Amino acid sequence: MSTLINWYQKNRIKIAPYLFISPNLILFFTFMIFPIIFTFYISFHNWAIIGDITFVGLENYVNVFKDVVFWTALGNTFYYTAGSVPISMILGLTGAVLLNRKIPLRSFFRGVFFAPVVVSLVATGLIWSWMFNPNYGLINYGLNAIGLTGLNWLSSTTWAMPAIIMTTIWVKTGYCLVIYLAGLQSIPDSIYEAAEIDGANSWKQFLYITLPLLKNTTVFVLVISVINGFMVFDLIYTMTNGGPGYSTTVLVQYIYQKAFVEGQMGYGSTVGTILFFIIMSFSAMMLWLGREQTS
Amino acid sequence: MDLKTTIIFLILCFVSILYLLPFIWMLSTALKSPAEAVSGELNIIPKEIVWQNFPYSLSVVPFMGYVGNSLIVAFFAVILTVFINCLAGYAFAKYHFKGRNLLFLLVLSTLMIPIHIIMVPNFFILKELGWINSYAGLIIPRAAEAFGLFLARQYMLSIPNELIEAARIDGAGEFKIFWKVVLPNVKPLIAVLIIFTFMWRWNDLIWPLIVVSDSSMYTVQLGLAIARGEHYIDWPILMSLTLMSIIPILIVFFIFQRYFVQGIVSSGMKG
Numbered sequence: 001m002s003t004l005i006n007w008y009q010k011n012r013i014k015i016a017p018y019l020f021i022s023p024n025l026i027l028f029f030t031f032m033i034f035p036i037i038f039t040f041y042i043s044f045h046n047w048a049i050i051g052d053i054t055f056v057g058l059e060n061y062v063n064v065f066k067d068v069v070f071w072t073a074l075g076n077t078f079y080y081t082a083g084s085v086p087i088s089m090i091l092g093l094t095g096a097v098l099l100n101r102k103i104p105l106r107s108f109f110r111g112v113f114f115a116p117v118v119v120s121l122v123a124t125g126l127i128w129s130w131m132f133n134p135n136y137g138l139i140n141y142g143l144n145a146i147g148l149t150g151l152n153w154l155s156s157t158t159w160a161m162p163a164i165i166m167t168t169i170w171v172k173t174g175y176c177l178v179i180y181l182a183g184l185q186s187i188p189d190s191i192y193e194a195a196e197i198d199g200a201n202s203w204k205q206f207l208y209i210t211l212p213l214l215k216n217t218t219v220f221v222l223v224i225s226v227i228n229g230f231m232v233f234d235l236i237y238t239m240t241n242g243g244p245g246y247s248t249t250v251l252v253q254y255i256y257q258k259a260f261v262e263g264q265m266g267y268g269s270t271v272g273t274i275l276f277f278i279i280m281s282f283s284a285m286m287l288w289l290g291r292e293q294t295s
Numbered sequence: 296m297d298l299k300t301t302i303i304f305l306i307l308c309f310v311s312i313l314y315l316l317p318f319i320w321m322l323s324t325a326l327k328s329p330a331e332a333v334s335g336e337l338n339i340i341p342k343e344i345v346w347q348n349f350p351y352s353l354s355v356v357p358f359m360g361y362v363g364n365s366l367i368v369a370f371f372a373v374i375l376t377v378f379i380n381c382l383a384g385y386a387f388a389k390y391h392f393k394g395r396n397l398l399f400l401l402v403l404s405t406l407m408i409p410i411h412i413i414m415v416p417n418f419f420i421l422k423e424l425g426w427i428n429s430y431a432g433l434i435i436p437r438a439a440e441a442f443g444l445f446l447a448r449q450y451m452l453s454i455p456n457e458l459i460e461a462a463r464i465d466g467a468g469e470f471k472i473f474w475k476v477v478l479p480n481v482k483p484l485i486a487v488l489i490i491f492t493f494m495w496r497w498n499d500l501i502w503p504l505i506v507v508s509d510s511s512m513y514t515v516q517l518g519l520a521i522a523r524g525e526h527y528i529d530w531p532i533l534m535s536l537t538l539m540s541i542i543p544i545l546i547v548f549f550i551f552q553r554y555f556v557q558g559i560v561s562s563g564m565k566g
Binding site for chain 2: 014102112126127138259260268273
């Protein structure tokens with residue numbers, strides 16, 4: 001025993017870091033790395049929680065590709081992402097430009113736009129479900145006030161997804177705003193002063209100075225936002241649970257539905273694996289593009 | 296203030312009011328009688344303010360139990376997460392050991408992996424461990440946050456090596472150095488980690504959804520999401536519950552707004 005202690009004392013600088021990272025690594029391997037490998041594995045099997053795992057080869061994949069609902073969910077996921085990400089980013093950038101000056105109540109405004117980011121998506125989903133209520137909701141009340149007809153938002157196959165996208169924009173704009181604001185604050189004033197002397201107006205300054213210098217920030221916000229878009233779940237689960245019909249069914253929720261509601265673990269894992277590769281290839285592509293532009 | 300700033304200020308005031316409308320609408324509904332909420336009239340200030348909604352909704356839904364569960368989960372998750380991420384972050388930042396970069400890359404690669412994709416195996420692992428419907432299952436698996444680790448390592452890099460070396464010469468053990476020298480020097484990092492971990496745990500839905508099936512173990516978010524589907528629960532009740540669910544996080548946010556912004560910007564955490 002004492003020799004062991006002596007050995008540790010001599011080598012502690014070599015051993016200590018391994019001890020320090022071990023709690024983290026054990027958890028990462030158990031609940032992240034191993035599950036990923038296991039997801040691939042399950043995707044080639046049929047498994048209904050209770051009962052045996054049976055190998056079925058590519059059968060799940062063939063079935064997924066023939067599954068109309070899967071393609072609908074994939075389309076909806078893209079629709080949701082394409083509908084919410086660009087608008088959130090544009091509004092966030094606009095807000096950041098407006099706030100990037102000496103203005104009274106500045107941190108209060110920033111707080112207002114950022115508050116929806118810290119509120120849980122379940123609470124957000126509930127608040128907006130009530131806002132979109134066809135008979136008593138604030139949105140239709142506002143539409144009626146300006147002489148338009150209200151819509152059956154969340155119970156309409158056409159309007160449910162746009163309603164969820166609007167809700168998302170309300171949440172994500174503040175997130176984009178805060179990151180853009182930090183990006184803007186890292187641009188030295190002297191550049192703008194020089195442009196001012198050269199006679200560039202505000203719009204030209206924005207176009208030729210601000211935008212190019214925010215390129216990295218933009219790539220970064222875009223990657224994070226798109227990945228988050230592909231992973232949407234909480235809002236949909238709370239607001240529509242994928243309905244009406246399959247009009248707001250998205251991939252993550254379809255995985256949950258198949259695996260945990262219908263008990264088809266293998267099928268759910270197959271959809272999970274496909275989503276994994278979509279996200280990975282997208283991330284790789286975006287990072288590669290970002291690198292191209294900066295070098 | 297010049298004219299341009301004044302105009303921008305007025306625009307911001309107007310947009311802020313619009314932006315706060317959902318919150319105002321929630322508060323307004325939470326204080327209305329069920330009859331007034333569905334009267335078709337729009338009163339931001341209710342005709343009669345029904346404080347009774349709050350105690351009543353707590354009697355309809357065992358919400359305080361959910362709050363208790365969420366607080367237990369958030370509290371222990373904060374302690375565990377902050378501790379193990381600072382420890383690992385320090386090791387990755389300040390030690391040279393075999394496999395360091397490879398291991399760190401491996402951990403970072405999990406940043407991009409959504410928990411949603413690995414729901415199925417995680418459920419299976421929890422079952423094997425007997426952690427379904429338990430605090431352990433809610434707290435432990437998600438304590439290793441790649442974001443927290445990344446943030447911790449970034450911050451620890453700025454600690455002067457002389458500080459650590461001096462403590463070593465004084466004969467302090469490695470863990471003692473971490474505990475007595477390193478931690479007191481990274482207070483802002485600890486603040487950011489505490490706030491974010493609390494927010495993630497408090498707001499999380501998908502993980503409790505996998506771990507918990509027994510209603511006595513519901514967290515706030517799970518309880519809210521399930522209450523949404525109950526036919527006997529009307530909007531004023533739902534809004535008063537929603538309001539109560541976001542008060543803790545909004546208080547934390549407005550007190551520590553600076554740290555939130557700092558954390559988001561330095562790590563680009565999940566939005």
